[in-house]
Amino acid sequence: MAVADIRQCVILLGGLGTRLGALTRAMPKPLLDVAGKPFVDVLVGEALRRGFTDLLLLAGHAADVVQDYAEGLRARLPAGASVTVSVEPEPMGTGGGVRFAGDLLADRFLLLNGDTWFDFHWLDLLQAATLGPALAARPVPAADRYETLEIASDGRVTRIVPRGEAAGEVLINGGAYVLDKADLLGFPEKFSIETDLLPQLVLQGRLRAVARTGYFIDIGVPESYxxxxxxxxxxxxxxxxxxxxxGVLNHDDHYVGSPDRLRWMDGAADAVRLANQLGIYVFVVTNQAGVAKGHYGEADVQALHQWMAAQLRQSGATIDDWRYCPFHPDATVAAYASAHSWRKPAPGMLNDLMAQWPVQREHSLLVGDQSTDLAAAAAAGIAAVPFAGGNLHHFLAPHLAAMTKQIKAGAPDA
Ligand SMILES: [Mg+2]
Incomplete structure (x- = not known):
């Protein structure tokens, strides 16, 4: 199955949070408040920005709280995205809860534990899963209380090692999976992903691991909560x-308003994916005076951006958000005749993105091919580099490496 076609993110919210005591008596653990929002909202936001448009929440314990959350979420989802809730009638285990969702399940889906966040580029897991089911593995300095994973050079998991048998730095299950619905059907009503499904997939030699070193938090114990x-x-x-x-993501062929006229810049998808993997948000900010001048409409711009997003996603790359400015002072379409604050060299699009996303302005970078791009960056207080064409990945790699150094310096937990 093509990576771009995996659009479903399934989140496990049903478990009893016994280690958190009274906090979770009437509240699923993943719905607990973290800095003013339910914890699961982080997972939902991370899924949406990576193009998972089909959200399936698996509820059990205190399902009414999940239903309320879903209702609120529905009202603020972007166009084309949806959220559904499946409620297990009794505790059925992690696997049973997924299987119970039945017809709501896509053939292949991303599955997340609802009480953990493993911050790596989730589309890497989708790419590994083109060969079969996959899980995200993370290295820990000591096996401690965990089961560990043995992995062959081709990425296949060859053994799940019981607690207490492994020593030293090891790989453990990071709680994020890409699974096929078909693999769940052979099990009884109640079963566990961890202790039933995964061992079977390992025996069959079909489970792959993607080892990543991203930030990880499990809110299931009081200290980490x-x-x-x-x-x-x-x-x-x-x-x-x-x-x-x-002139950056695609060649500037003058008023490009449809996929048939779009020629990707060499290395465009690789450049975006590298930024994604390094934990850098990627935004597009584009003047589209072609709308004001009647060459195409806003719906065409939006459709083109959706098409571009799907193409990039097939290469494991994602644009987190898009801004375009359809206005121009010399418009031929009256509705768009304006010296708009979003039109570069004005910084409106950048400022709007920074108002909606938590951005480290001082470590951010704009890449553009025109002096108006650089001026917009300067007005927004952001560093900028001019791009004159060629391979975007080769051009950007050293700049992104420098940004990563700054991330590490600024965030000791990353
Ligand atoms: Mg340009």
Missing amino acids: AEAQTAIPRQRTRPALFLDRD
């Missing part, structure tokens, strides 16, 4: 890469 209140907002605050579109 307390830590989450400050650690999660800090982790979500990242540098951003602002990309002009025409």
